Amino acid sequence: MTAAKVREKIAFSVLGFATVLIVVPILMTILYVVKNSIGAISWEFITQAPRNGMKEGGIFPAIVGTILLVVGTMLFSLPLGVLSAIYLVEYARDNFFTRLIKLSVVNLSGIPSIVYGLFGFTLFVVFLRLGTSILAGSLTLAIMSLPVIITATKEALESVPASFREISLSLGATKWQTVRYCVLPYAVPGILTGTVLSLSRAAGETAPILFTVAAFYLPRLPRSVFDQVMALPYHLYVISTQVPNLPIKLSFATGFVLIALVFLMNLVSIILRAHFRKKKLW
Amino acid sequence: MVKDAIIRTVDLSCYYGSLQVLKNISLEIYRNEILGIIGPANSGKTTFLRALNRLNSLNTSYSQTGEIFFRSQNINNISDNILRKKIGIIFALPQVLPVSIYNNVAYGPKVHGITNKNTAGQMVEDALKKAYLWDEVKDRLNEPAVRLSGGQQQRLCIARTLAVGPDVILYDEPCSGLDPISTAKVEDAMGQLKENYTQILVTNNTKQAARVSQRCGFFLMGELVEIGETVALFTNPKDKRTDDYITGRFG
Numbered sequence: 344m345t346a347a348k349v350r351e352k353i354a355f356s357v358l359g360f361a362t363v364l365i366v367v368p369i370l371m372t373i374l375y376v377v378k379n380s381i382g383a384i385s386w387e388f389i390t391q392a393p394r395n396g397m398k399e400g401g402i403f404p405a406i407v408g409t410i411l412l413v414v415g416t417m418l419f420s421l422p423l424g425v426l427s428a429i430y431l432v433e434y435a436r437d438n439f440f441t442r443l444i445k446l447s448v449v450n451l452s453g454i455p456s457i458v459y460g461l462f463g464f465t466l467f468v469v470f471l472r473l474g475t476s477i478l479a480g481s482l483t484l485a486i487m488s489l490p491v492i493i494t495a496t497k498e499a500l501e502s503v504p505a506s507f508r509e510i511s512l513s514l515g516a517t518k519w520q521t522v523r524y525c526v527l528p529y530a531v532p533g534i535l536t537g538t539v540l541s542l543s544r545a546a547g548e549t550a551p552i553l554f555t556v557a558a559f560y561l562p563r564l565p566r567s568v569f570d571q572v573m574a575l576p577y578h579l580y581v582i583s584t585q586v587p588n589l590p591i592k593l594s595f596a597t598g599f600v601l602i603a604l605v606f607l608m609n610l611v612s613i614i615l616r617a618h619f620r621k622k623k624l625w
Numbered sequence: 626m627v628k629d630a631i632i633r634t635v636d637l638s639c640y641y642g643s644l645q646v647l648k649n650i651s652l653e654i655y656r657n658e659i660l661g662i663i664g665p666a667n668s669g670k671t672t673f674l675r676a677l678n679r680l681n682s683l684n685t686s687y688s689q690t691g692e693i694f695f696r697s698q699n700i701n702n703i704s705d706n707i708l709r710k711k712i713g714i715i716f717a718l719p720q721v722l723p724v725s726i727y728n729n730v731a732y733g734p735k736v737h738g739i740t741n742k743n744t745a746g747q748m749v750e751d752a753l754k755k756a757y758l759w760d761e762v763k764d765r766l767n768e769p770a771v772r773l774s775g776g777q778q779q780r781l782c783i784a785r786t787l788a789v790g791p792d793v794i795l796y797d798e799p800c801s802g803l804d805p806i807s808t809a810k811v812e813d814a815m816g817q818l819k820e821n822y823t824q825i826l827v828t829n830n831t832k833q834a835a836r837v838s839q840r841c842g843f844f845l846m847g848e849l850v851e852i853g854e855t856v857a858l859f860t861n862p863k864d865k866r867t868d869d870y871i872t873g874r875f876g
Binding site for chain 1: 678680683685705706707708709710713714716720722723732733735736737785786789
């Protein structure tokens with residue numbers, strides 16, 4: 344074997360090993376969570392409200408609460424994020440103002456989630472008088488999700504070949520027709536990926552909902568968007584730290600449900616992506 | 626031929642930033658002629674072509690002075706949509722959209738408000754026939770356009786441009802990526818279109834300009850050196866630089 348071939352082998356091994364290393368922690372996390380929650384997961388656990396100081400019963404209100412928060416977050420952040428990204432990429436001229444906006448987007452993603460929580464509390468809960476409510480919590484999570492959605496959408500739009508736009512414009516299409524027919528359809532998979540990524544994060548965050556929506560113990564379902572709800576991550580925090588003598592498997596079971604919920608969202612996005620990819624005729 | 630100018634440029638100068646790429650171009654393009662534009666790389670041919678339907682302005686650093694008239698109307702008074710509907714362009718490399726053959730051609734009618742399926746279908750068929758592609762694709766209209774060969778793709782682009790109903794078709798080195806047989810087919814299509822369309826052909830291939838065009842202009846470093854009947858320009862050029870270029874002494 345020549346020296347170049349030996350180096351090639353070594354490089355391949357190192358790269359392959361790095362890839363395997365990525366798979367190990369996720370598999371171990373899942374295995375560990377599943378192993379520790381065995382015996383606690385049951386039909387009752389996911390369909391019943393907690394009882395007896397949260398030591399018994401299930402986590403149904405928290406599951407519903409988290410789903411409602413994710414849907415609410417998506418309703419606010421998806422249109423706002425996608426529309427502003429379209430504006431930034433397709434319409435905005437490159438000047439001081441748009442560079443400032445782009446810089447803000449980048450910096451927004453660097454703000455710690457607890458700061459979003461405080462901000463949401465002062466703006467939505469107190470100033471806009473929404474109270475601790477699903478509405479306030481969704482808005483807070485939506486602001487936190489925006490940077491990822493905007494960045495992902497921007498990148499998805501920018502990766503659509505410039506020639507598509509030129510063809511469309513050269514045929515006399517308007518700017519909006521061009522974006523609508525020749526750019527957006529090819530950016531959808533990228534937009535979906537970014538959206539699900541940021542919604543998954545929103546589903547698992549505790550800090551932003553701490554002051555804006557999450558209820559410590561509320562074993563009934565909300566009646567309107569102005570109600571408080573329980574949410575899985577906050578519930579997990581509460582039962583793990585505030586309830587003495589709670590069986591540890593209940594915490595792990597709650598964690599397992601949260602992970603399962605996020606995986607389910609990812610699954611939906613994978614199916615949607617595959618569907619949109621089929622439409623593209625390369 | 627009736628010498629009826631459909632496009633007229635007056636003192637057209639074009640700039641990218643502070644770089645001037647075209648210098649005071651004044652010329653007329655007659656109805657239903659094929660005007661060839663030849664010249665070496667960086668002589669401003671493509672910029673001239675794209676100025677006619679305002680595609681240059683997609684580049685934010687672009688600016689121009691002087692006037693362009695289309696049917697005696699200053700194009701500054703014509704909206705982008707109408708101008709580009711009336712003055713279509715074929716790009717250097719065949720650029721098809723990643724959709725079916727049918728939808729590539731139907732895209733233009735769609736954005737111009739043709740929603741009736743039968744009308745659109747008829748327009749697609751007519752356009753493909755005019756571009757000499759119909760017989761090759763009529764049984765596979767729903768296949769991806771990218772599966773066509775390079776030459777077929779370029780004729781598909783011509784069909785797509787024809788489908789919106791232009792008066793003028795601009796060609797930006799349309800055969801630069803094609804083999805001689807595909808090139809011949811594209812040139813055949815251009816010959817047939819002469820009846821109803823005004824065509825402007827920018828090409829690096831001087832022989833192609835000699836074969837296809839009735840009149841020809843020679844651009845060099847942003848200047849229009851000479852323009853005239855193709856036969857005269859190629860047999861008896863007035864300017865020494867034209868002579869040097871077409872006989873291959875430079876460029």
